[in-house]
Amino acid sequence: MSELTEKSILCRITDGLDLYFPPFLIVSGVVCNVLVVLVMRSAYFRSLSTSFYMMANAVVDTFSLISLLTVDWLNVNYPSTIYRGPDSHYMCKFFHFFGWVSSDVGVLLTMAMTLERGLAITFPLQSSSWCTTKRAKRVTVLVFIFASIKDVNFLFTSDTYALYESDRLCYVYLDSANLEIFWKFVWPWIHNVFLIVSFVAIIISNIIIIRHIKMSDKIRKAQHQLSASSATDCVTKAARLRQGSRKRQVATMLLVDSFTVIVCTLPFSIFTTIDSNVVILDGSSVERDWKRFISSMSFYLLYVNRCVNFYLYSWSGTRFREALLVVIGCKKNEQKTPRVATISYAKVNSVHTCYSIAE
Numbered sequence: 551m552s553e554l555t556e557k558s559i560l561c562r563i564t565d566g567l568d569l570y571f572p573p574f575l576i577v578s579g580v581v582c583n584v585l586v587v588l589v590m591r592s593a594y595f596r597s598l599s600t601s602f603y604m605m606a607n608a609v610v611d612t613f614s615l616i617s618l619l620t621v622d623w624l625n626v627n628y629p630s631t632i633y634r635g636p637d638s639h640y641m642c643k644f645f646h647f648f649g650w651v652s653s654d655v656g657v658l659l660t661m662a663m664t665l666e667r668g669l670a671i672t673f674p675l676q677s678s679s680w681c682t683t684k685r686a687k688r689v690t691v692l693v694f695i696f697a698s699i700k701d702v703n704f705l706f707t708s709d710t711y712a713l714y715e716s717d718r719l720c721y722v723y724l725d726s727a728n729l730e731i732f733w734k735f736v737w738p739w740i741h742n743v744f745l746i747v748s749f750v751a752i753i754i755s756n757i758i759i760i761r762h763i764k765m766s767d768k769i770r771k772a773q774h775q776l777s778a779s780s781a782t783d784c785v786t787k788a789a790r791l792r793q794g795s796r797k798r799q800v801a802t803m804l805l806v807d808s809f810t811v812i813v814c815t816l817p818f819s820i821f822t823t824i825d826s827n828v829v830i831l832d833g834s835s836v837e838r839d840w841k842r843f844i845s846s847m848s849f850y851l852l853y854v855n856r857c858v859n860f861y862l863y864s865w866s867g868t869r870f871r872e873a874l875l876v877v878i879g880c881k882k883n884e885q886k887t888p889r890v891a892t893i894s895y896a897k898v899n900s901v902h903t904c905y906s907i908a909e
Contacts, residue, residue, distance in 0.1 A: 560839040567846050568717075572623035575853050579615045582860035583608040589863075589873045599686040600663055604859070606690050607659045611856035614652040618645060619853050625719040632719060638710040642720035646704035653815065653852055654697040654744070660811050661748045661755075662689050668755030671762045700744065703737070717842065738823040745819055752808045760805075806862050814855030817848040 586608040595601035625632045633641070666686075670677035707722045707729060724730040821844060863870045875881035 560836070560843050564839070564843045564846050567850065568623070568626045571850055572619050572853075575850070575857055576615050576619055576623075579853070579857035580612055582857060583612040583615075585874065585877065586860050586863065587612075588877045589870060592873045592877060594869065594873055597683060599666065599681045599683050602683050602686040603659050603663045603690065604863070607656055608859065610652050610655055611859070614649070614856055615853065618649050618652075621645065622719065622849075626717055629713055634710055634713055639708065642708040642710045643705050646708040646720050646722070647698075647701055650701040650704060651694070651697045654700060655693055656855065657745065657748050657811060657815060658693040658697060659690070660807060661751050662686075662693065664752045664755040664759075664808065668758040671758060700740065703732070707733070742819060742823060745815065749812055752811070756805055756808055806866060807859070810855060810858055810862065814851045818852050821845060821848045 587605050589595060590601040590605035590608070621632070632638075666681060670681055673680075704722070707724075708720050709723045711719060711721055722733055724733055825841075825845075864874065872881065
């Protein structure tokens with residue numbers, strides 16, 4: 551009796567998640583990502599390399615929410631609405647391939663942003679040539695190429711479940727011993743090593759930035775004491791006063807963004823690795839229900855990560871909030887262009903262009 555009650559509770563929770571959570575993610579995620587793109591295209595942000603990474607990430611997240619999550623929601627709740635004809639396997643090849651590529655691209659773009667700032671702090675003299683939109687565009691293209699090569703196997707091993715055969719629409723078929731070995735042993739290692747390397751690079755870059763902020767705060771206090779007793783250029787003095795709060799905002803944004811990417815991406819990777827090696831066929835109903843619940847939770851966490859960047863940027867960046875008010879028409883456009891701001895701040899810190907996003 552207790553087993554049936556537990557099963558009923560798990561099924562109801564999972565059914566509720568599958569029915570109500572995806573539409574909320576789709577609507578809120580698309581609206582928020584469109585706002586991010588509009589802000590990144592505003593006068594202040596359009597020439598900053600960081601804003602291009604954020605805009606590219608928002609565009610990918612928008613297409614992912616519209617195409618992938620919408621179809622998955624229809625399949626789980628209204629499976630008869632999905633085409634399952636002779637050529638439906640092409641649909642699954644695209645869904646699997648684009649789904650994995652978009653997830654990997656999000657991780658790689660976050661790593662690219664964090665590495666860029668870490669390198670700019672370590673090598674400040676080269677920051678002006680590194681932090682450019684032209685270089686950001688090239689890096690973004692390379693990111694897409696790398697992710698496409700990594701996930702190209704899904705273009706050859708994806709097919710469609712028959713109606714009511716599974717809660718999910720697509721699966722990876724293993725019609726040979728080599729494919730089975732690749733999916734169970736080789737692919738999990740490829741993907742997990744990719745995530746580990748990416749997360750380590752993000753963490754190390756954040757540590758470098760935090761250490762630099764602590765050191766620069768001490769220097770800033772000493773400079774402020776000296777400037778208080780001597781005549782100082784007003785632009786330089788104002789920039790020094792703003793330097794500490796700006797960098798703290800950047801550190802906060804990076805830490806929260808990086809932590810969110812890791813928390814939302816890692817569970818699905820762990821579940822996929824375990825599920826590819828452990829298949830529950832004759833397990834109890836409770837075990838199957840728990841598996842379905844964990845699968846849904848880890849799957850939706852991937853899409854939560856594609857919806858929260860807007861809130862992270864709004865919370866951690868005053869400049870982003872000001873540009874957002876201008877975009878939605880609640881404030882007149884009184885912002886300076888990034889070129890003017892960069893020239894003024896360059897007298898104090900040559901890595902300003904890597905930090906401007908969080909002013």
